[in-house]
Amino acid sequence: MAWTHEKLEKPRTGFWPINQYMALGDMRTSALIGPDGSVDWLCLPQFDSGSVFGRILDKDGGAFELAAVEPAEVWRRYWPHTNVIETRVNTRQGTWIIRDWMSYDSVSPRLNRRIRVIRGVAHIRVSVKLRPEYGLVTAQLAAPSLFHITWTQNAHVWHLVSDFPLHPIDADVYGEFILDAGTTGGFSLGLDPGNNSGEWLEQQLLDLNNTVKFWQDWMQMCPDEGNYSEYIERSALTLKFLSYAPTGAIVAAPTTSLPEDPGGVRNWDYRYSWLRDASMTLMALDWLGHPHEGQAFFRWMLTCCAVDRLVLHPVVPGGLVHEWEHPTWRGYEDAHPVRIGNQAATQRQFDVYGEVLDAAWQHFQYDDTDLSDLWPFFTELAEEAALHWTEPDDGIWETRGEPQHFLYSKAQCWVALDRAQKIAKKWQLVAPLDRWQRIATEIRETVLQEGYSPGTQSFMQTFNKDTFDASVLLLPQLGIVSAHDPRMLSTISAIRKYLCVPGDNDGLFLYRYRAMDDGIVGSEHAFLLCSTWLIGTMALAGQIAEAKKLLERFLSIAPHGLFAEEYDPLTQRFWGNFPQAFTHLGVITAILHVEQAQSSSQSGPLRGCRGWPQPT
The missing domain is CATH 2.70.98.10 (Beta-galactosidase; Chain A, domain 5)
Incomplete structure (x- = not known):
């Protein structure tokens, strides 16, 4: 930079x-x-x-x-x-x-x-x-x-x-x-x-x-070619220092309680390792040619999950994540409370099964580590997905209201069973493949039939409710539906229209969701990870010129190449914890998707050490 x-x-x-x-x-x-x-x-x-x-x-x-x-x-x-x-x-x-x-x-x-x-x-x-x-x-x-x-x-x-x-x-x-x-x-x-x-x-x-x-x-382990190499580099270096070397944990951010809104109460402690965020992070690092982080992470995860099955953990197994409020600190720009610890640790978040197994499938194609120690745990995750996919959960957004039948969680349960089958077949591991395949087929059919609303012409947040949610933009990247499917193309248009935040005329900066009571008072701004999902899926759908335009505008908001969790285009200010691993892994994947799409339609080498984050 x-x-x-x-x-x-x-x-x-x-x-x-x-x-x-x-x-x-x-x-x-x-x-x-x-x-x-x-x-x-x-x-x-x-x-x-x-x-x-x-x-x-x-x-x-x-x-x-x-x-x-x-x-x-x-x-x-x-x-x-x-x-x-x-x-x-x-x-x-x-x-x-x-x-x-x-x-x-x-x-x-x-x-x-x-x-x-x-x-x-x-x-x-x-x-x-x-x-x-x-x-x-x-x-x-x-x-x-x-x-x-x-x-x-x-x-x-x-x-x-x-x-x-x-x-x-x-x-x-x-x-x-x-x-x-x-x-x-x-x-x-x-x-x-x-x-x-x-x-x-x-x-x-x-x-x-x-x-x-x-x-x-x-x-140097990854070549610095490509039009956006300096942004990939800064994101990769940020994700690397957010990994906790002594154990292999990867934290979501190094800060607590930087608010999602001026003077608001949506102030959370992100200094822990979420299985979801960390799994996505190591996938991004794998694509850039850095396998060591994945090896350390899976060892740490096995140690943590042998004790409990929480969705987030302290960086050292056995530490505390109990949520409490600072008695005197006023908070950033008087946004309080300042929270230490995170209550989300005990939530039911079924999407985690798919994210961990997706990362495992990606990682171990390039890592010849013996899977015998990990396979029982991976099998348990697949079985949990098969057992719970019909139940409501708290979802990727960690809502604090009533559990819902979130579409994204069910799609990730399909991912869990799909990737578990692939791992078992590739390494000839013992698994109930026929049962997993049968349940996976049922999940996919349910997602595609009940998750799409003809009235809004979009995949929705939950079954039987017309609530928009940016997480459905990931469906093509998960492999559950083609980005060229008419339902997905109309979903992209609907999400850009209905989730676009004030001050953005390009349909780039998106709320996570609208019209849902998430059990938390206050408001928030554009969730930057959602913008990277949009860019990546548009590139997969062949909307390359528009995706590239949005990508370049997105990158321009970070003068040092660092991104927070949220952004207000009206004031041009970041909000939320900083720097945010979620956003940085999204930067990497969005760039790779755009460059892959350009390279597929034009001559020239592909960017990346290990290949592209294509649907599997």
């Missing part, structure tokens, strides 16, 4: 627009950094741990500020092919570069910040306001030296190592420096002291080089 010039005038609310944050991570946790150089979100030591910096959710939530003292212009970008953030700060007196990264191979997560003055004089101010456990506890500050600060709380110790002198005031740390051209220095924050000797700056440079090499080597 090119350098992006940042607007440094913070809105009157006191919160930066979500669009202006950049994210970095180390496959254990993640930080969000605002355009002013402030780290406003960081949880240690893992994604679902308590935050130490939480100012994105409350003005007193804690932050790590690193900014120019005088007025400045700021440009930012990601160091090419990495998750390292580069910030260029320019004032009348000088110019300097800040590089922010998280060490990929340190003993415990470590946030690094490194300054290099390249012109004139840099007048810089730093402040570190550590607020452990979502600001609910107070850490005791100590200063073994001006260059090494510690905070302690019970058994936890946080270490801040600096190349510049720092001064503790109460529970916080401050510093102000005037640096000449050629000066280099840095800061490092973590749960272990690291190397705080006189040579630590050289060690930090080595750590930066190793981290850059790690990300660039990982990206």
Whole structure:
């Protein structure tokens, strides 16, 4: 991505627009950094741990500020092919570069910040306001030296190592420096002291080089050809750091309670691994030539599901996902409550069976791992789909009202039985193939007959109700109906007409659904994953020029290549947790569908390492 010039005038609310944050991570946790150089979100030591910096959710939530003292212009970008953030700060007196990264191979997560003055004089101010456990506890500050600060709380110790002198005031740390051209220095924050000797700056440079090499080597596994390779790259790198390396879990997002609507209450904790989201994510990474993530994920899933059959899990098996509300934080732009944990863990979501088995079928065609340990679990999922497909559930959207007969859930039950049969046949595994085939046929016939409404000329959200739902756009990608089927073509038109949000004249930005009581008060904006589904299915239907136009408009809304859960085209702002794995995997698949469709009608090589996400 090119350098992006940042607007440094913070809105009157006191919160930066979500669009202006950049994210970095180390496959254990993640930080969000605002355009002013402030780290406003960081949880240690893992994604679902308590935050130490939480100012994105409350003005007193804690932050790590690193900014120019005088007025400045700021440009930012990601160091090419990495998750390292580069910030260029320019004032009348000088110019300097800040590089922010998280060490990929340190003993415990470590946030690094490194300054290099390249012109004139840099007048810089730093402040570190550590607020452990979502600001609910107070850490005791100590200063073994001006260059090494510690905070302690019970058994936890946080270490801040600096190349510049720092001064503790109460529970916080401050510093102000005037640096000449050629000066280099840095800061490092973590749960272990690291190397705080006189040579630590050289060690930090080595750590930066190793981290850059790690990300660039990982990206080299997939060629960067194609018209949209930089967007595929940023999405792939984001999905990679959202994977939790110690266990193989993949989190839905690194944040909690960024609201779906200004001042609203639809604020959820996404720092857990949903079997649905993670399965779709590893399929996208598989298509890009990254099988390792799938191997780790299936091992983690087997461990978690041996204990319980929840639809979402903490990144470390045995952790807690109990939902509670923060007693004091006001929330992003006063949108409260701030929720920790997620009640959806105990819901009935039958679509998960299909998503897991679809991912397994895709993955193990390229992975020769022995399936003997996984096959009993896969068989159980297929049997669950066969048993429950006639029952109502809470669906892909995790509604909190009465369970419904969601069309998408039933379609995914068909996927579960279809993919389970394919796995059994390919690897000659023991399975009740005839029974699975009979039930799968019944499910498909029911979906196509009862799920389509002649009156609205669209597949609908549920049987016998004319409620529009964008999830039906996936039916061709699942293989249950052709994208060229007249019923699907009319569905595309109806969805674009009836689910289009205000401020969008192109029929690109869509609500998830309309005219349904989901058991939750408040409203929301366009759900970005739905736009990627629309683009992919239009490409499959041969509407290539329109799909490409919509894709390019979609990509233009993310200046750094990062996407949140939702978007308001009227204000051009992101809403919901950020960055969102769901949206990024959708970006990858939408691009692959468009490029495949173009390559099929024109000469030229196909984009992708492993083939295309075609219906199976």
